[in-house]
Amino acid sequence: MLNKNYLEISQVGIEFATSGEPFRALQNVNLAIAKGEFISLIGHSGCGKSTVLNIVAGLYNATEGGIILEGREVDEPGPDRAVVFQNHALMPWLTVYQNVELAVKCVFKKTKTKAEIRDWIEHNLSLVHMEHAVHKLPSELSGGMKQRVGIARCLAMQPKVLLMDEPFGALDALTRAHLQDSLMDIQQRLDNTVIMITHDVDEAVLLSDRIVMMTNGPAASIGEVLSIDLPRPRNRVVLADDPAFNHYRQQVLRFLYEKQKNPADKNAVAG
Amino acid sequence: MSATPLTKPVLSKKAQFRELFNVATLRLLMDRAIKMLALPGFGILVFLFLWQLLANNIITSLGQFPGPNQVWEQSKSLVTEHRRERSKETAFYQRQEVRNAKKLADDPSATVKIRSYTGKATFLDQIFTSLLTVAFGFMVATLVAVPLGILCGLSESLYRCINPIIQTFKPVSPLAWLPLVTMVVSALYVSDDPLFDKAFLTSAFTVALCCLWPTVVNTIVGVASIDRDLINVSRVLRLGSLVHIRKVVIPSAIPLIFTGLRLSLATGWMVLIAAEMLAQNPGLGKFIWDEFQNGSSNSLGRIMVAVLVIGIIGFILDSLMLALQKHLSWDKQATLR
Numbered sequence A: 001m002l003n004k005n006y007l008e009i010s011q012v013g014i015e016f017a018t019s020g021e022p023f024r025a026l027q028n029v030n031l032a033i034a035k036g037e038f039i040s041l042i043g044h045s046g047c048g049k050s051t052v053l054n055i056v057a058g059l060y061n062a063t064e065g066g067i068i069l070e071g072r073e074v075d076e077p078g079p080d081r082a083v084v085f086q087n088h089a090l091m092p093w094l095t096v097y098q099n100v101e102l103a104v105k106c107v108f109k110k111t112k113t114k115a116e117i118r119d120w121i122e123h124n125l126s127l128v129h130m131e132h133a134v135h136k137l138p139s140e141l142s143g144g145m146k147q148r149v150g151i152a153r154c155l156a157m158q159p160k161v162l163l164m165d166e167p168f169g170a171l172d173a174l175t176r177a178h179l180q181d182s183l184m185d186i187q188q189r190l191d192n193t194v195i196m197i198t199h200d201v202d203e204a205v206l207l208s209d210r211i212v213m214m215t216n217g218p219a220a221s222i223g224e225v226l227s228i229d230l231p232r233p234r235n236r237v238v239l240a241d242d243p244a245f246n247h248y249r250q251q252v253l254r255f256l257y258e259k260q261k262n263p264a265d266k267n268a269v270a271g
Numbered sequence B: 001m002s003a004t005p006l007t008k009p010v011l012s013k014k015a016q017f018r019e020l021f022n023v024a025t026l027r028l029l030m031d032r033a034i035k036m037l038a039l040p041g042f043g044i045l046v047f048l049f050l051w052q053l054l055a056n057n058i059i060t061s062l063g064q065f066p067g068p069n070q071v072w073e074q075s076k077s078l079v080t081e082h083r084r085e086r087s088k089e090t091a092f093y094q095r096q097e098v099r100n101a102k103k104l105a106d107d108p109s110a111t112v113k114i115r116s117y118t119g120k121a122t123f124l125d126q127i128f129t130s131l132l133t134v135a136f137g138f139m140v141a142t143l144v145a146v147p148l149g150i151l152c153g154l155s156e157s158l159y160r161c162i163n164p165i166i167q168t169f170k171p172v173s174p175l176a177w178l179p180l181v182t183m184v185v186s187a188l189y190v191s192d193d194p195l196f197d198k199a200f201l202t203s204a205f206t207v208a209l210c211c212l213w214p215t216v217v218n219t220i221v222g223v224a225s226i227d228r229d230l231i232n233v234s235r236v237l238r239l240g241s242l243v244h245i246r247k248v249v250i251p252s253a254i255p256l257i258f259t260g261l262r263l264s265l266a267t268g269w270m271v272l273i274a275a276e277m278l279a280q281n282p283g284l285g286k287f288i289w290d291e292f293q294n295g296s297s298n299s300l301g302r303i304m305v306a307v308l309v310i311g312i313i314g315f316i317l318d319s320l321m322l323a324l325q326k327h328l329s330w331d332k333q334a335t336l337r
Helices: A049-057 A096-108 A114-127 A143-156 A173-190 A201-207 A243-259 A263-270 B013-020 B023-056 B068-106 B123-154 B156-169 B174-188 B198-224 B228-236 B241-279 B284-294 B299-328
Strands: A007-016 A023-033 A038-042 A064-069 A072-074 A081-084 A161-165 A193-198 A210-214 A222-227
Touching (some): A007 A049, A023 A222, A096 A114, A096 A143, A143 A173, A222 A243, B123 B156, B156 B198, B228 B241, B284 B299
Parallel strands (some): A038 A193
Antiparallel strands (some): A064 A072
16 A cells, blocks of 8 residues: 555644634544545535645645645645646736746746756646647636646646645536546546545546545534545446446435535525 | 647738728728717817807907817917927027137137027927926836835735825825925935926926825735735745736736826826926926916917817827737737726
8 A cells, every 4th residue: 555644634623713703614624645546525515625625735724733745744835735726727917838837937947947848838738638729818718728727737836736626616517527537537647646626426426536525614524535446547428327336426415415414405494 | 839820811912802892891991980080070070169159259358268260370370489489599509600610710719608599498398398297207106106006915014004194195286295395306406417407306296296196006906906816826836025026916917007007197297287387397387377477369379279288198198008008918808998
């Protein structure tokens, strides 16, 4: 077995200051992730999935506990934990190439020559099949293409961990399926360690090695962890009729809709 | 591996000609001509008509209020005066040269004096002075306002420190600043060989003080409202402060910075005329005041020429800023007004 504790989320809890009582978003979140593992975080809206991701990224600081990456604590953002944002977060004034270049120059300025940097940018754009649009501005691209560039930018940083905050949430179903396949393919080849937030049960089962299901907030924590032992490469069409796949799906659905009722529904009953 | 831009197919000369004159293209051109020329032209004609109508009915102590016709006459005579003044100047220098050459020929050791011409500044000279003053004042204001705005936009604490000061000075009229600026410039700018005229500096600094604020305020808003995600990208990449400002903050805030700059320049131009009038500093404001004091039957017409010129110059300045903004802005699709 590989190092099971490549990335460790240890006893993490966080409180946000409000005008009244401080709001406790997370409590006792513990998770150990192996190198090359693909983890999905799933849970109802407002359960603190994004907060977990932001703490791993270093964008938030945990009130208790911390993040240990390769045996060292990390408490500020850095290019070793690249983030793919839901809304691509490309600089609208830079072309596709320049957006990736900005990241690559930050990471490899000292170690790569000019020619190597150029090749590396082009290589990463070809990984996400965007080599045809290198000199376009983000405003000239579709939503799916922008997200591809966002992913290329993160891959190009060669991060230890790739953090994805609902990367396909804003896309239509077909585009989403395309990008999921691309992502699976890339992860297969590069063996990235990934934490992905999603709302989509099918997406979680299809892509993940483990699905981390979170309880509802406030003071949210990890409810259950489900290992998905489906052979790779995975094919969505074949799996659609696979009993094991459907069994995993059902387990996630059961957690979300029976064990952790949507907080919005609870309010509706109480009201 | 390069992007293949969609290029139009190359047409033969004949085909180009046909395309130019097909019905759809013609209609498009017509539409554009109506929008760009006919409608504004119509507006101007209606205005001129109403102006003439009103002017006919106003009699002042200096005669009838000038209509478009008199104003046109006066603008021509102002240009003629300028030409006459220039030829006088050239003649003066020629005479001086001849005189000096003769003096030197008679006695090679004689000291010759070269005096500069001291004719009165013409309307065109005053326009030039005003433009130079506003450019200088605006430049000083921009050099202060943009960095200050960026710093305040980045740091909430600094913003809280400076905001009351901005809000207090923002509504102050140029006329209130003028006496103070005049005295300060007289006291501090002491030099045997002055590079700038004191009056020039007084006007320019008054302009700067008044046109600082729109740029400061708009830059602060622009910088403070940068997309959170972009800031997070910058944090993940660990961009240094200066790189962060150069690569993320300024491009993001550029549309609002320009909004501020345009408001500032417009304010500066208005303030300048008032300052020149009050302080009798050279420029268009002084021209108007002189004409008013002069009180001839032509004065009102000449003042009206100045009014129109001030307006047109203001319009041109704004158009120049707009063109600059279009050139510098990354969002070429945005409609700028």
